[in-house]
Amino acid sequence: MPDPAVVDRLHRVRGFVLDMDGTLVLGDRNNQGLRPLPGALDLVQTLHERSIAFCVFTNGTVKTPAQCADALQQLGLPVLTDDALTPASSAVDVFLERGHRRVMVLGGRGITEPLEAAGIETLPPVRGVRCDAVMAGWYRQELTFEALEAAVFAVLDGAQFYSASQSLFFATAEGRSLGTSRAISAVVRDITGCEVTVVGKPSLSALQTAGRRLGVPSAELAVVGDDPELEVPMAHAGGAFAVAVHTGIGHAESYTDLPAEVRPHLDLPDVGELARLLRS
Incomplete structure (x- = not known):
């Protein structure tokens, strides 16, 4: 079970910046054939139910933001066009x-x-x-x-x-x-x-764009993703809450050799576990 102080901060987050590939969905190298990853629908539904603002920020530029939102909607993930961001x-x-x-x-x-x-x-x-x-x-x-x-x-x-x-x-x-x-x-x-x-992740510009879209300052955001070089460093750069998952590039040992101050606040197997913690 995570540290209660960490879970308490999680519950004070006002907006989530979610990665797409390797976090919510996975497709082929041409960004086709997408399928939802474990817990993706559960997390998005939980955020909707609790009226917590969120956006999906992918570093991919094959699709426009509108096309990213449409691809997620086709998989049953209720992501609006304005909720999708790219570099x-x-x-x-x-x-x-x-x-x-x-x-x-x-x-x-x-x-x-x-x-x-x-x-x-x-x-x-x-x-x-x-x-x-x-x-x-x-x-x-x-x-x-x-x-x-x-x-x-x-x-x-x-x-x-x-x-x-x-x-x-x-x-x-x-x-x-x-x-x-x-x-x-x-x-x-x-x-x-x-x-x-x-201009994409892990730049502070990307986090600031997401924060403006959500109307939430960086310090009250959570950034969720699978790539140890992207989401967690971006979160720390902006004073946001960092959540790592193991469904893409990263794995359970990705952060063990790093100083505590640059590790994720939460290191979870998938976003379904994040949804469970939000409901706890």
Whole structure:
């Protein structure tokens, strides 16, 4: 049984930021064939029943936020369109704040549609295109040497470089798959020496976007996820409550060698156990 003080803080949480792949659902490396993971429906229903605000924040950019919500709804998880966030969601906040109005995108509709809806012009990775920023996301089958070259020269010409994620891997039903934005970023950074700014998890920008969407300050949020390099570090960076589950990348031994102050507040087998604690 968890420490009563930890459970007490859990019950004072006003909003939950839930990971998607490896936490609520699991699909293939192309983000298809999704199936719910143990306890996912129980957790979402518990949050609804207790009128606790929540959003689902995935680092994937294959789908738009609306498509992520629809995919979860198809599995019986009652997640509204406004409850779904991706790195494109936090990128909008960052780009508008920094005055980036023309962005070269190495990615598909999952990135371009949210940016364009916010009034940001998106540009294909073509050499010679002038832009304020370059953003790398899910770009697997479409990735070409010409696209990498376009991103490199845009950065050399002064564009800022952004990445949806710097995770080495993401969880799939087939095991770990390589993160495309990490691979693209490695090439661009190696050639240009540029700084790579992450707009997805575990950036504070991602947590702040989620908090604004929920209307809850970071210190009163809980972040729930499976990847030891994403959700738990993001929670600690923003003073939020950190919950780790073992249904994706992480496992029961993922945090044992870390100092106590950077371990999750709760380390659970799945989100069903989290639902049980919320009802206790």
